[in-house]
Amino acid sequence: QVQLVESGGGVVQPGRSLRLSCAASGFTFSSHAMHWVRQAPGKGLEWVAIISYDGSNKYYADSLKGRFTISRDNSKNMVYLRMNSLRAEDTAVYYCARYNYDYHAFDNWGQGTLVTVSS
Amino acid sequence: QSALTQPPSASGSLGQSVTISCTGTSSDVGAYNYVSWYQQRPGEAPKLIIYEVSKRPSGVPDRFSGSKSGNTASLTVSGLQAEDEADYFCSSYAGRNSYVFGTGAKVTVL
Numbered sequence: 001q002v003q004l005v006e007s008g009g010g011v012v013q014p015g016r017s018l019r020l021s022c023a024a025s026g027f028t029f030s031s032h033a034m035h036w037v038r039q040a041p042g043k044g045l046e047w048v049a050i051i052s053y054d055g056s057n058k059y060y061a062d063s064l065k066g067r068f069t070i071s072r073d074n075s076k077n078m079v080y081l082r083m084n085s086l087r088a089e090d091t092a093v094y095y096c097a098r099y100n101y102d103y104h105a106f107d108n109w110g111q112g113t114l115v116t117v118s119s
Numbered sequence: 120q121s122a123l124t125q126p127p128s129a130s131g132s133l134g135q136s137v138t139i140s141c142t143g144t145s146s147d148v149g150a151y152n153y154v155s156w157y158q159q160r161p162g163e164a165p166k167l168i169i170y171e172v173s174k175r176p177s178g179v180p181d182r183f184s185g186s187k188s189g190n191t192a193s194l195t196v197s198g199l200q201a202e203d204e205a206d207y208f209c210s211s212y213a214g215r216n217s218y219v220f221g222t223g224a225k226v227t228v229l
Contacts, residue, residue: 044222106157
């Protein structure tokens with residue numbers, strides 16, 4: 001079965017950087033676009049970024065452009081999110097999610113990793 | 120990329136129905152039939168329950184149904200059961216490789 005496992009979250013000071021990882025299994029990873037979606041405590045979901053199946057195309061939420069970078073390694077079935085210049089408002093649970101173009105929807109989600117930006 | 124608007128909460132008695140709206144714009148909900156709905160129970164990851172406005176993935180009960188009119192999509196849960204108590208989020212493709220989620224609605228089963 002499809003499994004997505006995020007890691008790399010933790011407490012980080014404002015202005016610092018962090019890299020999140022998502023390990024995928026149970027499907028042909030190199031055939032699927034992948035996303036990061038975040039959820040601030042007690043808040044709604046916010047789309048962060050998408051990377052195409054082969055890593056050649058990357059798109060970001062306008063509010064995050066320039067600070068966050070999505071990448072993937074199809075040889076390792078991994079997707080990453082590099083977050084720079086972190087701010088308190090970046091505090092959230094970060095989910096990786098598989099996008100299914102047959103459904104035009106996010107059909108599988110990881111359990112998320114919590115990032116807390118605090119001094 | 121403004122969030123889609125959902126009512127903060129909705130409620131219904133066991134066995135009754137509840138409908139949640141999701142209002143966007145002519146650039147997202149109104150432009151594409153790529154509206155999806157997600158159920159999120161406390162402490163869990165979101166789960167896809169409706170895709171392409173009104174289609175259900177395998178395993179999702181037919182008590183869940185979706186529709187769209189103009190810039191507003193709706194999710195109806197019929198025959199409410201205790202396990203339907205959760206947060207529900209809508210999502211839409213918003214063009215130019217961007218996506219948007221709704222503000223979320225908490226469904227309470229009375």
